Structure formats: structure tokens, C-alpha cells
Amino acid sequence: MSANSVIISVSKLFKTYASGFEALKDINLDIRRGEIFALLGPNGAGKTTLISTICGIVNPSEGQITVDGHDIVRDYRAARTVIGLVPQELTTDAFETVWNTVSFSRGLFGKPANPAHIEKTLKDLSLWEKRDSKIIALSGGMKRRLMIAKALSHEPQVLFLDEPTAGVDVTLRRDMWALVRALRATGVTVILTTHYIEEAEEMADRIGVINKGQIILVEDKAELMRKLGKKQMTLQLEQPMQAVPAGFDHYQLSLAQNGNELVYTYDASEKVEIADLLKALNDAGIRFKDLHTTQSSLEDIFVSLVEGKQ
Amino acid sequence: MSSHLNVHAIRAIYRFEMARTWRTLMQSIISPVISTSLYFVVFGGAIGSRIPEIDNISYGAFIVPGLIMLSLLTQSISNASFGIYFPKFTGTIYELLSAPVSYIEIVLSYVGAAATKSIILGLIILATASLFVPLRIAHPLWMVLFLVLTAVTFSLVGFIIGIWADNFEKLQVVPLLIITPLTFLGGSFYSINMLPEFWQKVSLFNPVVYLISGFRWSFYDVSDVSIGISLSVTVLFMSASLAVVAWIFRTGYKLKR
Numbered sequence: 001m002s003a004n005s006v007i008i009s010v011s012k013l014f015k016t017y018a019s020g021f022e023a024l025k026d027i028n029l030d031i032r033r034g035e036i037f038a039l040l041g042p043n044g045a046g047k048t049t050l051i052s053t054i055c056g057i058v059n060p061s062e063g064q065i066t067v068d069g070h071d072i073v074r075d076y077r078a079a080r081t082v083i084g085l086v087p088q089e090l091t092t093d094a095f096e097t098v099w100n101t102v103s104f105s106r107g108l109f110g111k112p113a114n115p116a117h118i119e120k121t122l123k124d125l126s127l128w129e130k131r132d133s134k135i136i137a138l139s140g141g142m143k144r145r146l147m148i149a150k151a152l153s154h155e156p157q158v159l160f161l162d163e164p165t166a167g168v169d170v171t172l173r174r175d176m177w178a179l180v181r182a183l184r185a186t187g188v189t190v191i192l193t194t195h196y197i198e199e200a201e202e203m204a205d206r207i208g209v210i211n212k213g214q215i216i217l218v219e220d221k222a223e224l225m226r227k228l229g230k231k232q233m234t235l236q237l238e239q240p241m242q243a244v245p246a247g248f249d250h251y252q253l254s255l256a257q258n259g260n261e262l263v264y265t266y267d268a269s270e271k272v273e274i275a276d277l278l279k280a281l282n283d284a285g286i287r288f289k290d291l292h293t294t295q296s297s298l299e300d301i302f303v304s305l306v307e308g309k310q
Numbered sequence: 311m312s313s314h315l316n317v318h319a320i321r322a323i324y325r326f327e328m329a330r331t332w333r334t335l336m337q338s339i340i341s342p343v344i345s346t347s348l349y350f351v352v353f354g355g356a357i358g359s360r361i362p363e364i365d366n367i368s369y370g371a372f373i374v375p376g377l378i379m380l381s382l383l384t385q386s387i388s389n390a391s392f393g394i395y396f397p398k399f400t401g402t403i404y405e406l407l408s409a410p411v412s413y414i415e416i417v418l419s420y421v422g423a424a425a426t427k428s429i430i431l432g433l434i435i436l437a438t439a440s441l442f443v444p445l446r447i448a449h450p451l452w453m454v455l456f457l458v459l460t461a462v463t464f465s466l467v468g469f470i471i472g473i474w475a476d477n478f479e480k481l482q483v484v485p486l487l488i489i490t491p492l493t494f495l496g497g498s499f500y501s502i503n504m505l506p507e508f509w510q511k512v513s514l515f516n517p518v519v520y521l522i523s524g525f526r527w528s529f530y531d532v533s534d535v536s537i538g539i540s541l542s543v544t545v546l547f548m549s550a551s552l553a554v555v556a557w558i559f560r561t562g563y564k565l566k567r
Binding site: 055056057059076077078079080081083085087089091092093094095096100103104105106107108109110111112150 | 316318319321322323325326329333400401402404405406407408409410411412562
């Protein structure tokens with residue numbers, strides 16, 4: 001990968017808190033320019049600590065992080081200027097107006113006032129009508145969008161979304177996904193943490209899994225699904241069976257639904273001879289009236305990965 | 311950008327803090343003015359009329375610099391400590407910590423805004439006092455210098471308290487238990503020359519004595535300690551506060567995990 005195609009580089013990063021708790025252990029991670037990267041992990045895995053360290057909120061114990069080629073410690077101004085952060089918690093100044101708080105964020109990040117950009121951002125996030133409202137008067141969904149507006153106020157190249165859809169309804173979640181895709185289309189790199197597997201499955205180009213402070217996997221989503229995804233073919237039998245018939249030991253077969261279904265499990269990546277299996281079943285006089293296939297979800301993959309490392 | 315001040319950030323924080331003052335006008339400006347006016351009514355009018363002149367100055371006029379200092383100190387600390395504590399309390403501090411802002415810029419903006427509010431307040435109290443007692447200012451430039459130095463120094467102290475505090479009780483404890491007693495015992499309402507000799511010597515360990523003495527000198531040309539010493543102690547106190555703030559930012563004490 002060329003240096004130019006990497007926008008964030010994390011190298012040998014460790015974080016040990018004053019209590020002695022090791023939150024991050026030897027993290028090495030490259031984020032590609034323009035991608036949507038989903039960081040998955042159970043609660044307490046180190047997702048927020050990693051994001052907070054990259055953004056400058058948490059001091060690293062060891063290691064190096066560069067953002068757009070700038071070291072986050074030595075050249076923190078340049079590094080932070082390109083970052084927008086949407087934290088998990090809805091932390092806002094309750095008595096400030098929408099317009100003022102977004103304008104404040106832009107100034108804080110060193111950009112001169114640009115009412116046209118603030119207006120566009122508020123309109124994109126359906127907050128324009130609320131621009132003169134105090135934040136305390138906004139709904140939870142609006143506050144969530146406001147946090148994004150603040151993070152986008154200074155036109156960042158990288159946007160961190162820490163659990164962006166935690167506790168939001170389905171409609172808003174889909175709006176968020178659409179927004180993230182629209183941002184990616186403009187060249188913004190998006191890094192999101194989530195424990196909603198469907199969110200990562202729906203949006204991410206690449207997925208990283210973190211557990212107990214260690215990155216245990218980074219992979220293209222499609223490749224991950226292909227490598228680790230299990231497929232199952234379920235045959236609905238005409239006659240229920242008591243046991244898997246003899247002579248089929250080399251197929252991974254099991255019975256379900258009180259013997260009314262015969263389930264064949266196989267790896268999506270390996271070459272399987274489904275036709276051979278169906279022919280053998282037919283030759284053995286086993287008739288079926290319907291069949292369907294399913295593929296394991298990212299959630300299944302995630303659970304097996306995390307549990308496998310425990 | 312690394313070598314230049316982030317002027318936009320300083321302006322943004324300063325405006326934000328000043329906007330809070332106007333939003334909370336009653337708490338920020340009007341209440342201290344009312345309480346100070348009450349001091350004038352009680353000590354300047356009711357009781358003061360029965361107290362003889364001090365250094366040829368009527369008691370009501372004598373206490374004006376002390377009262378302004380009392381408000382300046384408490385309000386500088388209160389403004390600055392609340393200004394930085396509240397983002398910690400609400401969690402909005404994340405934005406400040408992740409922004410391309412240097413520690414100097416953070417201090418300039420927060421302390422600058424807190425000091426501005428206190429100075430405005432001090433000037434309002436001065437104007438209010440002039441309605442109650444005849445005032446003269448012998449050294450106006452020195453008066454402004456002491457006003458600004460004191461406001462900045464105690465805003466720095468307030469900033470330190472705001473970072474140190476992790477609950478509202480701690481936010482109040484230093485002003486209540488340390489600053490207010492030091493101010494009352496620092497000659498706000500009397501000249502330390504009126505104390506027994508032993509307590510005069512004890513009072514010299516109180517830094518507020520030097521602030522009030524210097525400030526009062528700028529009004530009436532009379533002081534408990536020489537103006538040079540007053541100024542030196544004030545600058546020394548400000549330098550010590552700056553050193554503590556520098557240490558806080560260098561280590562991330564109570565700010566970064």
C-alpha cells in the first residue's frame with residue numbers, strides 16, 4: 001500500500017492507564033484514504049480508547065500514530081485539523097443555539113467563519129429549520145445529527161463515529177448510513193465503531209475486530225465473509241428421518257425440525273459438489289420437497305472470532 | 311499552522327464564554343453588584359458613619375478598593391473555574407482536547423474571558439460605589455494595572471481549581487474556605503496598621519494584603535505596604551499560577567487519561 005493511500009497509520013501502540021489496566025496492546029493498523037472502516041469489538045475491548053488516542057484525548061503510553069502524514073504528538077495541529085470526531089455520548093452545551101455551537105466548532109478547529117458551509121451542513125443533516133433553537137429543545141435524534149454537524153463544521157478529511165447509531169431508531173439509523181455513504185462519496189474517510197454487526201455489514205469496506213485491547217483481525221468485508229462465512233443448505237424432507245443415513249459420513253449433515261429437515265453445512269470458500277450430494281441422496285431414495293441456502297452473518301463470524309481468542 | 315496562534319479558536323472560545331456571561335446576566339453581573347451595594351449600605355452608610363476616618367479618608371470611601379478586590383477575586387475564580395469545569399462535567403471537553411489548540415491558546419481564551427468579565431464587574435462596582443461615596447483615583451493607570459493583574463492572576467487560580475475539581479463541592483471549597491477568609495483578613499474593611507503588631511506580621515503572609523494595599527494606594531495614595539512590594543508579590547503570584555497551569559498541561563493532569 002502506498003504511503004499516500006494510507007491516511008491513518010497506527011504503529012506499535014500501547015495504552016496502559018494509571019490503574020495498570022492495559023487498554024491497548026501493540027496495535028498496528030493502517031486506514032486507507034476514502035474507505036469506510038468498521039471497528040468491531042465487545043464492550044471494553046478498546047474501541048473508544050483507540051479512537052480517543054488517535055484524536056488526542058487520551059495520551060498513548062507507547063507507539064506512533066500519524067494522520068495524513070502528521071505525527072499526532074509532534075505535529076498535533078496539522079493532524080487534528082483533518083479529523084472530525086463524533087463521540088458516543090450526546091455531550092452538548094444545552095443552552096447554546098444550533099447555529100452558534102456548529103460555528104464554535106469550526107472556529108475551534110482553526111477555520112475562519114464560513115456561513116455558507118455551516119448552512120449546507122445543517123441542511124444536509126436536516127437541522128436548518130432548527131438553527132436558532134437551543135440544543136436543549138432538540139430531540140435525541142436531532143442532537144445526534146448535531147454532533148455530526150459539529151464534527152463536519154471544519155471540513156475534515158477523516159470522520160470518527162463512535163457508536164453512531166447507539167440507541168437511535170431504525171429510520172434515523174438508515175439516514176445515518178446514507179449520510180456516511182454520501183460523505184465517503186466526497187472523499188471523506190470514515191472510521192466507525194459499532195457493536196451492531198448489521199451496521200458494519202451494511203456499510204463497511206473493511207472490518208477490524210478488536211478484543212481485549214488487541215486487533216485480532218483486519219480484512220476486507222467481502223473477503224472476510226468469503227473466508228469465514230459458513231453456508232448451509234437445508235432440505236425439507238418428504239418423510240422425516242430418525243438419523244442421518246449411513247454412507248454420507250464425508251458430508252457434514254445434521255437433522256433439524258424433528259427429522260423433517262436435513263441440513264448440509266459447508267464453507268463458502270471451498271469447492272463443494274452439491275450436485276453429487278443431491279444425486280447420492282436421490283440414489284439412496286431420500287426425497288425432499290424444497291431446499292434453501294443461508295450464509296452465516298457477520299455477527300456469527302464476529303462471535304466465533306472473539307470466542308475463539310478467549 | 312503549527313508555529314502560529316490558532317486565532318480563530320481563541321476567538322471562538324472567548325466569544326463562547328462571553329456569550330455565557332450575557333446569557334447568565336443576573337448571576338454574572340447583577341448579583342455581585344447588588345451584594346456589593348449592600349456592603350456600601352451597611353458598612354459605608356449605616357456603620358461607616360459611626361467609624362472615624364482612616365488616613366483622612368471616610369470609612370465608606372476607604373472600603374471601596376477592598377470591596378472591588380473582594381468581588382474581583384471571587385468572581386475571577388468563579389468565572390474561570392466554572393468555565394473550564396463545566397465542559398468537564400458535561401463531557402464537551404472532548405472537543406477542546408481533540409481540537410488543534412495549544413495550551414497557551416486554551417489559557418488565553420478561558421482566562422482572558424474570565425478576567426474580562428471580572429474587570430467589567432469591577433468597573434461596574436466602581437461606578438456603583440461612586441453613587442454612595444465621594445471617590446477620587448490618584449493613580450488611574452496603576453488602578454487599571456492592579457485591576458487587570460489581579461483579575462488575570464485569580465482567573466488563573468480559578469482555572470486551576472476548575473481543572474482540579476471533579477465535583478461541584480470541590481469547585482466551591484477553595485473560594486469559600488481559603489479565598490474569602492484571605493480577602494476579609496487582607497484589609498478589605500480595615501488597614502492592617504489597625505491590627506496588633508503580631509497580627510500585622512501574620513497578615514504579611516497573606517498575598518491578598520498586597521493586592522488590596524496596592525489597589526488602595528492607586529486610589530488614595532496611602533498603603534499598608536510599599537507599592538513596589540505590592541506589585542512584586544502580585545507578579546510573583548501570577549507567575550506561580552502560570553507555572554502550575556503549565557505543569558497541568560504538560561502532564562495532562564485531570565484533563566487527559
